[in-house]
Amino acid sequence: MESTDIGLWGVPLAILGGAIRVSTPFIFVSLGETITERSGRINLGLEGILVFGAMTAYAVAVMTGSPWLGVLAASATGAAFGLFHGWICKFPKVNDIAIGIALMLFGSGLAFFFGKPFIQPSAPDLPAIPLGGWSNIPQVQAALNINVLFIIGAALAVFLWWAFKNTRAGLIVRVVGDSSDAARAMGLNPDTVRLLSTGVGGALAAIGGAYLSLYYPGSWSEGVSSGQGLMAVALVIFARWNPLGCFAAALLFGGAGALGPALQSVGVTQGYYLFYAAPYILTLVIMIMTSSPGRSLAGAPGELSITK
Amino acid sequence: MTDRFVLTRRQLLKTSAAGAAIGAATSILPFSAARAASATVGFIYVGPKDDYGYNQAHAEGAAVLKAMDGITVVEEENVPETVDVQKTMESMINLDGASLVFPTSFGYFDPHMLAMAAKFPDVQFRHCGGMWTEGKHPMNTGSYFGYIGQGQYLNGIAAGHATKTKKIGFVAAKPIPQVLININSFLLGARSVDPTITCQVIFTGEWSLAVKEAEATNALVDQSVDVITCHVDSPKVVVETAAGRGAFVCGYHANQSPLAPEKYLTGAEWNWANVYKMYVDKLVAGEPLPNFTRGGLADGFVKMSPFGPGMSEAARTQFDATLAEIMKGGFSVFKGPLKNNKGDVVAADGQAFPETAVELESMDYLVEGVVGSTS
Numbered sequence: 001m002e003s004t005d006i007g008l009w010g011v012p013l014a015i016l017g018g019a020i021r022v023s024t025p026f027i028f029v030s031l032g033e034t035i036t037e038r039s040g041r042i043n044l045g046l047e048g049i050l051v052f053g054a055m056t057a058y059a060v061a062v063m064t065g066s067p068w069l070g071v072l073a074a075s076a077t078g079a080a081f082g083l084f085h086g087w088i089c090k091f092p093k094v095n096d097i098a099i100g101i102a103l104m105l106f107g108s109g110l111a112f113f114f115g116k117p118f119i120q121p122s123a124p125d126l127p128a129i130p131l132g133g134w135s136n137i138p139q140v141q142a143a144l145n146i147n148v149l150f151i152i153g154a155a156l157a158v159f160l161w162w163a164f165k166n167t168r169a170g171l172i173v174r175v176v177g178d179s180s181d182a183a184r185a186m187g188l189n190p191d192t193v194r195l196l197s198t199g200v201g202g203a204l205a206a207i208g209g210a211y212l213s214l215y216y217p218g219s220w221s222e223g224v225s226s227g228q229g230l231m232a233v234a235l236v237i238f239a240r241w242n243p244l245g246c247f248a249a250a251l252l253f254g255g256a257g258a259l260g261p262a263l264q265s266v267g268v269t270q271g272y273y274l275f276y277a278a279p280y281i282l283t284l285v286i287m288i289m290t291s292s293p294g295r296s297l298a299g300a301p302g303e304l305s306i307t308k
Numbered sequence: 309m310t311d312r313f314v315l316t317r318r319q320l321l322k323t324s325a326a327g328a329a330i331g332a333a334t335s336i337l338p339f340s341a342a343r344a345a346s347a348t349v350g351f352i353y354v355g356p357k358d359d360y361g362y363n364q365a366h367a368e369g370a371a372v373l374k375a376m377d378g379i380t381v382v383e384e385e386n387v388p389e390t391v392d393v394q395k396t397m398e399s400m401i402n403l404d405g406a407s408l409v410f411p412t413s414f415g416y417f418d419p420h421m422l423a424m425a426a427k428f429p430d431v432q433f434r435h436c437g438g439m440w441t442e443g444k445h446p447m448n449t450g451s452y453f454g455y456i457g458q459g460q461y462l463n464g465i466a467a468g469h470a471t472k473t474k475k476i477g478f479v480a481a482k483p484i485p486q487v488l489i490n491i492n493s494f495l496l497g498a499r500s501v502d503p504t505i506t507c508q509v510i511f512t513g514e515w516s517l518a519v520k521e522a523e524a525t526n527a528l529v530d531q532s533v534d535v536i537t538c539h540v541d542s543p544k545v546v547v548e549t550a551a552g553r554g555a556f557v558c559g560y561h562a563n564q565s566p567l568a569p570e571k572y573l574t575g576a577e578w579n580w581a582n583v584y585k586m587y588v589d590k591l592v593a594g595e596p597l598p599n600f601t602r603g604g605l606a607d608g609f610v611k612m613s614p615f616g617p618g619m620s621e622a623a624r625t626q627f628d629a630t631l632a633e634i635m636k637g638g639f640s641v642f643k644g645p646l647k648n649n650k651g652d653v654v655a656a657d658g659q660a661f662p663e664t665a666v667e668l669e670s671m672d673y674l675v676e677g678v679v680g681s682t683s
Contacts, residue, residue: 010530017530018523112386120358122548122567139530142553217522217545218552222356222386224518258523264510265527269681272511276520 006139011262017143018258019251020150021216025050025208025225026250027153029232031160032204034241036082038164039197040177040190040303041089044100046205047229048107049081053206054213055111058220061123067214070123071149074210075203081107082202086195096305104229111222118220126215149211156204157247164243173197177301190303205229231279238283240299253279346378347407347591349584350400352393353385354413354541355516361542361561362515366412366436368562369580373588382406389415397424401431408591410584412436413515414484417451425449432597434587437486440600447599452583455604455663456560457489458634459576460537461641462612462627463558464497466573467535468505469623470556471498477528477555478509479521479538479546483682485671487539492675493641494537494558499677501626508533509680515541525549535573547572556618563613574627575613582608604663606637638662648673649680 006013029046036043053074061070085103089096129151132144164170176183176193183190212228213220235253239245260275349370357367363385374381382404387393393416400406401424411421414437425433425446433449440451467476476498478491495507508531510524521538525546528536536550537558544567550557551568559565559575583601590597603609612631615624633639640662644655654673655661661668674680 005532006530010527014523014527014530017526021526022519022523116356116358119356120360142526142530212519217518218548219518219544221359221516221518221542221544223516226517226519228519257519258527261510261512261520261524261527262530264524264680265508265531265533267508267679269509269679270683272681273513276513 010266013143014258014262015255019255022257023250023254024150024211025228026232026253028208029205029229030235030246032201033233033236036198036201038177038301039173039194040301041096041194043085043198045103048104049078049202049205050209050229051225052107052111053078053209054224055115057210058123058213059118062121067124067126071210074206078206079199079203082199086198090191147215157243160243177303256282348380348405350406350409351383352387352396352411357385359542360544360564364562365578369584372581373584393420401428408432410434450599452601454609456576456610457493458604459610460490461493461497463537464494465627466623468498468501469620470618471535473532473534474505475533476507477533477536479524480511481515481540485669488671490539495677496641507678518545521545522549529553529555559613572616573618574615577611579611606635647676649676649678
């Protein structure tokens with residue numbers, strides 16, 4: 001192995017590399033949740049869908065030898081879970097938050113149950129694109145080994161941002177999310193739109209799970225998510241339901257999470273528990289800075305049960 | 309905050325699942341616990357029992373008991389170190405009739421196992437860790453642990469021969485004595501090869517955090533560390549990530565060589581089957597169970613993984629010679645003159661702590677040459 005001593009440069013490099021490595025699940029789950037919430041529903045079950053997606057992708061990859069089939073299978077199960085949520089929520093007086101929590105427990109429990117035989121075997125990893133070829137420093141090359149899913153996630157964020165503004169489908173989702181009555185007056189069926197939005201959201205969340213088990217950290221275990229699905233749902237509010245904001249927030253969380261290990265690796269070893277809290281402290285600071293007592297959350301869809 | 313929420317929901321999940329499972333088990337086996345010369349033994353694991361790590365090592369030990377005549381083994385996986393484990397112990401005792409319980413994770417001891425020991429004075433509890441003290445803790449409880457530090461010392465010898473950058477790394481969960489002994493032994497082993505080697509340690513803060521373990525491994529490799537070992541519950545992520553980045557790895561808890569056949573040098577593994585068999589033999593024979601059980605490589609509590617292809621001839625020679633020395637008994641990894649990494653003397657010249665020395669069980673320092681801090 002070639003190596004170069006990069007000393008303190010390791011910290012910014014680790015934050016950059018961490019942002020790219022760790023953020024992908026956040027990107028997919030938060031984009032999925034943005035679509036769902038823009039249509040006026042909250043699906044808190046994405047954590048369960050993420051875990052189930054991670055398990056499905058790993059299991060299918062182990063059995064077929066193809067990680068891409070795993071991603072495909074994961075997104076199918078995610079869509080099924082999402083549609084299930086959307087279907088139940090269309091019944092009157094059903095609370096979408098309660099169903100989401102139920103789905104979170106159900107998804108994780110089912111994933112633990114089916115995932116038992118897949119903790120040991122090793123699955124093939126998703127391919128990465130080496131974008132660091134221009135540098136002869138191996139650490140930079142490693143940090144810029146970018147997974148295809150990260151690139152797809154970034155492109156998807158831009159596409160969704162554009163599509164919400166400029167396409168008919170985007171307009172429909174936004175109308176349904178802002179006012180059911182207006183949507184009905186336009187001849188739209190809010191339940192169908194929400195059903196599909198939740199289905200798409202679930203499929204995206206499960207792809208985030210596939211990234212966890214098939215690329216980074218790259219193995220299936222019951223603790224693989226450690227709450228990332230829940231954090232990503234919170235990121236959506238943090239990003240004000242804006243897909244580009246979700247992407248930026250996901251990078252921020254990924255980078256901040258890499259801070260603790262990176263600082264220890266260059267010898268800043270006191271108080272590492274504090275550094276591990278960095279993502280949460282950062283969230284608090286930004287939330288406080290961007291909130292205002294004078295107005296409600298900017299960009300919140302009018303039909304969301306938490307803002308109504 | 310988020311983590312705590314996740315735990316709560318998993319607890320919910322598991323308690324209900326466990327309740328159902330235990331209910332089913334007892335209805336099938338109503339009399340098995342009452343037969344003479346038979347016993348039910350409970351094992352509680354903090355994670356899945358095929359994790360390539362800590363829990364797998366214990367489950368391999370429990371599997372040996374299952375083959376013994378008249379012994380029923382009840383197991384529960386993924387039990388958090390919270391009041392949950394008390395419920396698990398209670399149901400193993402009340403519903404399954406367990407007369408000996410092994411809560412195998414560090415955090416199960418205080419207050420959880422102690423509370424159950426006070427409630428069920430006729431049941432024997434043996435906890436894996438180092439914490440039982442005579443006079444302070446009840447006599448129906450006890451601790452067993454292996455001196456795996458000398459295994460990490462041997463890992464260090466392998467690492468010392470394999471490293472080119474003279475920097476080796478350790479991904480650790482929490483700065484408790486058992487972990488610190490391993491980190492220090494790993495470095496001292498490497499320094500027995502080349503006294504200029506340093507060991508970079510990264511604490512992740514939890515026993516099982518896959519993403520953080522991968523980040524820690526990457527951060528180590530970014531700092532030119534080229535041999536890595538760890539002390540976390542499941543070394544799978546560390547081993548795969550390190551090998552993926554081209555670094556050598558030394559295993560821990562169980563044999564991880566299938567995960568990185570080219571890069572795996574050797575590893576320090578538990579051999580719990582011997583320990584569990586000893587306890588159960590005594591239990592069935594009606595003899596009192598020891599409260600404080602310890603053993604190392606020489607006692608068959610610990611074993612080393614077979615060598616990987618990265619072990620040079622020189623490494624094998626020194627490894628085998630040291631192992632032979634250890635097998636004679638009384639070998640000391642920690643001997644003076646020895647300083648901690650803040651410059652204080654922790655062992656004076658001529659002072660030696662063999663692995664049985666009780667002083668080592670309250671270790672709170674990292675030795676000179678380890679880059680890291682315990683807080």
